[in-house]
Every structure is written in structure tokens, then in C-alpha cells.
Amino acid sequence: MTNSGRHWYAEEADDWDAIQARQIDALPTLVRRLRDRSGLYAERLADTDPDRVDTLASLQDLPFTTKEDLRMGQSTSVGGERAILGRQQAVETDELEQVISSSGTSGSPVHFGLTRNDRESWTDAIGAFYVTAGVGPGSIAALSTGMPMVAGGIPYADGIRRTGAALVWFGGQTTPRMASTLERLQVNTLIATASFATMFADKVEEVLGVPARDLGVRTVISGGEPGMGLPDVRAGVMEKWGASRVSEVMGLGDVLPGVWAECEAGDGMHFTALRDVLVELVDPATGAQVLWEEGATGELVYTTVRREATPVLRFRSRDHIVVKGMDCICGRGTPRIRCVGRTDDMLIYKAMNVFPTAIREVALAAASGEVHEVIRLRKESAAQVRFDGPIPLEMQTRHAPDRQAQEDLRRRVEGAVREQLRVRVAVEFVPDGTFGLVGDKNSIVYVADRG
Numbered sequence: 001m002t003n004s005g006r007h008w009y010a011e012e013a014d015d016w017d018a019i020q021a022r023q024i025d026a027l028p029t030l031v032r033r034l035r036d037r038s039g040l041y042a043e044r045l046a047d048t049d050p051d052r053v054d055t056l057a058s059l060q061d062l063p064f065t066t067k068e069d070l071r072m073g074q075s076t077s078v079g080g081e082r083a084i085l086g087r088q089q090a091v092e093t094d095e096l097e098q099v100i101s102s103s104g105t106s107g108s109p110v111h112f113g114l115t116r117n118d119r120e121s122w123t124d125a126i127g128a129f130y131v132t133a134g135v136g137p138g139s140i141a142a143l144s145t146g147m148p149m150v151a152g153g154i155p156y157a158d159g160i161r162r163t164g165a166a167l168v169w170f171g172g173q174t175t176p177r178m179a180s181t182l183e184r185l186q187v188n189t190l191i192a193t194a195s196f197a198t199m200f201a202d203k204v205e206e207v208l209g210v211p212a213r214d215l216g217v218r219t220v221i222s223g224g225e226p227g228m229g230l231p232d233v234r235a236g237v238m239e240k241w242g243a244s245r246v247s248e249v250m251g252l253g254d255v256l257p258g259v260w261a262e263c264e265a266g267d268g269m270h271f272t273a274l275r276d277v278l279v280e281l282v283d284p285a286t287g288a289q290v291l292w293e294e295g296a297t298g299e300l301v302y303t304t305v306r307r308e309a310t311p312v313l314r315f316r317s318r319d320h321i322v323v324k325g326m327d328c329i330c331g332r333g334t335p336r337i338r339c340v341g342r343t344d345d346m347l348i349y350k351a352m353n354v355f356p357t358a359i360r361e362v363a364l365a366a367a368s369g370e371v372h373e374v375i376r377l378r379k380e381s382a383a384q385v386r387f388d389g390p391i392p393l394e395m396q397t398r399h400a401p402d403r404q405a406q407e408d409l410r411r412r413v414e415g416a417v418r419e420q421l422r423v424r425v426a427v428e429f430v431p432d433g434t435f436g437l438v439g440d441k442n443s444i445v446y447v448a449d450r451g
């Protein structure tokens with residue numbers, strides 16, 4: 001069973017090995033170009049024979065690139081005015097057609113360049129990404145991004161138009177004005193973060209006096225934060241908007257703003273940047289490659305196989321994912337994933353490494369439906385990674401259990417976490433609704449799919 005009519009690239013139906021093999025074919029050319037033209041990679045690849053980088057495994061001999069490398073690289077001047085983007089710029093400045101900025105939420109922004117070819121391939125790849133997420137002819141698609149210069153700005157607008165949809169770029173206006181635009185233009189597709197989609201639904205009712213679900217938005221597409229991977233959050237957004245489809249998406253400006261998008265099956269995001277990006281799954285602790293297979297977990301590492309202006313080799317995204325499956329009823333042969341957190345979020349309990357998402361998974365299983373899926377791990381400061389005492393874990397109870405029931409529940413959760421992860425947590429119950437999608441700066445809220 002295939003729906004290949006809705007596949008952007010014919011090769012989306014190929015199996016993953018065949019798709020990756022084509023990307024690997026492009027590696028020798030990329031490595032040669034990086035070595036010869038990029039200040040960031042010239043030294044690192046000086047002893048590398050490009051023709052020997054011809055298998056997925058051989059990539060492991062090459063160094064990773066981090067966000068910090070890019071930040072440092074762009075602050076180093078190269079050849080006077082010629083390289084406005086610093087050491088990672090691999091073309092002459094007059095070949096640049098556009099500059100894009102990372103959002104800079106964690107530090108100063110990094111700028112990326114696009115040549116004419118880059119811009120064309122981004123537009124096409126982002127088209128594939130939005131088609132997978134449910135955009136196309138007939139879509140009246142409202143984009144809520146406020147700034148043109150960021151990865152979710154002009155590149156998203158270009159990609160949405162490429163699908164054949166009518167773009168309504170209404171971001172950057174006041175919320176009441178956005179609500180009126182949504183109604184007047186009969187928008188049927190909303191592109192926004194999970195928290196904005198939730199907040200905006202309430203605002204729409206306040207401004208227009210009609211519930212958001214009466215407006216005709218039937219598809220909601222969300223990225224930029226992991227919330228939409230959670231069944232509860234999805235159901236909430238669907239209900240508020242009366243939507244028949246919610247698609248989670250993920251991308252990053254350092255690589256390509258749209259690389260993963262959920263198909264109509266709604267069971268994890270497919271890899272969509274087949275022609276532009278090679279993606280590895282690695283063990284975040286050892287850096288070793290992990291095989292792409294159902295149930296595998298690891299950090300996503302990206303290589304841009306044909307980007308000209310600011311290419312990256314083995315860029316560590318710090319996004320930690322789980323593979324939901326390697327095939328799908330939509331006929332795509334690309335892996336389906338859920339993002340379960342950031343590698344940066346790893347905690348250390350008495351010399352034991354633990355992902356907050358692992359705590360969450362065990363705690364929720366032990367609580368068997370009596371608590372909300374969003375939990376909170378409380379830190380003393382945003383920078384705290386080490387815990388010598390039990391890690392404070394807040395859970396929102398669905399009903400108000402009596403004291404005895406609560407005590408039993410606490411014992412069950414703390415016991416399960418201790419037994420399965422060898423980590424101690426101190427559970428505190430709070431009423432449902434105490435905290436929403438995003439925690440304050442001294443806490444982290446973990447959101448992940450239980451599968």
C-alpha cells in the first residue's frame with residue numbers, strides 16, 4: 001500500500017539503505033570541497049583521503065562539528081572582508097544570495113549563508129517536509145514565525161509556497177490581528193509551536209467570540225519544541241482547534257530548517273531531506289554509530305551533502321531520539337522518530353548518567369495513568385547537572401487521591417526508578433495544571449512519547 005502521489009521525491013519509497021547509499025556517494029566530493037575551501041575543515045581534514053570516505057562506517061574516522069565550533073568559526077575573520085560568515089564559509093562572499101540566523105536561544109546567534117543553489121535545494125527540501133506534514137494545493141497555510149531572518153522565516157515561506165499551498169504569513173503581528181486574519185482568510189492549516197497553538201486557540205475565542213474549533217483549521221503543524229510528541233498535548237491541540245490532523249516537525253538552521261516531518265499516520269517523524277542531508281544515529285557518550293532500527297535510541301548527527309555556502313560535517317545536534325519504526329503505511333522507507341530530549345540535558349546522580357526522559361518513562365509506567373504525562377524535575381539552578389541527593393520530581397495527579405493512596409503511589413514511583421535506573425528521586429504530587437508545557441528556568445519539563 002502506498003500513497004506515492006503524495007511523496008515529494010520518488011525515492012522516498014526506497015528502503016533506507018538505498019537512500020543512505022546515494023548520500024554516501026556524495027561524500028568524497030563533499031570532503032574534498034571542505035578540505036579545499038572551508039577554513040573550519042582544512043586543518044581537520046588535511047590528512048583525510050576524500051576517496052576513502054565511501055561508507056557510512058568510514059565517516060566515523062572524521063571529527064564531529066559542534067555548535068561551539070560554528071560560533072567560534074564565525075567570530076574568526078578570514079581573508080578580511082571576503083568571508084563574512086567566518087571560517088565555515090566555503091564560497092566567495094559574492095556567491096551568497098541570503099544569510100539566515102539561528103534563533104540564538106542558547107547563546108549568540110550563528111549565521112548561515114545560502115548560495116543560489118543552496119536556496120533552491122532548501123526550498124525543495126522544505127517543500128518535501130511540508131508535503132509530508134500535510135501541506136499542498138488547497139492548503140491555506142498560516143505561518144506564525146515572527147522574523148524573516150530566522151530558519152523558520154523566509155526558508156519556511158519559500159518551502160510552503162513550493163508545495164502549491166497559499167501562504168498566509170501572519171506572524172509578527174499582534175495576536176488579535178492574527179486571529180482576525182485567520183478567520184477572514186479561512187485558514188485551514190496552522191503552522192506554530194505547540195505552546196503557541198494552544199495559547200492562540202484560547203486567544204482566538206477571546207478576540208472573535210467563537211471557539212477556535214469553529215474556524216476551519218483542520219491541520220496543525222508544530223515544531224521547535226518537543227511537546228507535540230506527547231499524546232496528551234496532541235489531543236489537547238486537536239480538540240481546541242477541531243483539527244483532524246496534527247503533524248510534528250523538526251529542523252535546524254545549522255543543517256536545514258526542515259528535516260523531519262510526520263505523515264498522515266501520525267506515529268513519528270519521517271526523515272525528509274533525502275537529497276541534502278545524511279543523518280547518523282550515534283551513542284552520545286561514546287560517539288559510536290548506532291544502527292537504524294526500530295527501538296534504537298541515540299543522538300542525531302547531520303552532514304550536509306550538497307550545501308555550498310556553509311556546509312557542515314557530522315554536526316552534533318544534541319537531539320536525543322527514539323526510532324519508532326523503519327517502515328510506514330504511507331509507503332515511505334525513511335525512519336520514523338520521536339525526539340525524547342536534548343543530550344545536553346543528561347544528569348549525573350552520584351556518578352551515574354541518567355536522562356530525565358528515562359526517569360519520566362519509568363515513573364509514568366509505575367504511576368499507571370494516575371498522573372499527567374508532563375513531569376517536572378526541579379534543579380537548584382539551570383546549570384545544575386549533578387545530584388548527590390534524591391532528584392526532586394514533581395508529578396501532576398489527575399484526580400485528588402487521598403493521603404494513603406498518594407503515599408502508595410509515591411512509594412511505587414520512587415521504588416521503580418531506584419530499581420530500574422539506580423537513581424533516587426523524591427516525588428512530590430501537585431494538582432493537574434500546575435505547570436504547562438514549558439518549565440521556569442530552574443526546572444526542566446520532560447516530554448517524551450511512551451510509544
Ligand SMILES: [Zn+2]
Pocket residue numbers: 263264265270328329330331332
Ligand atoms: Zn508515514
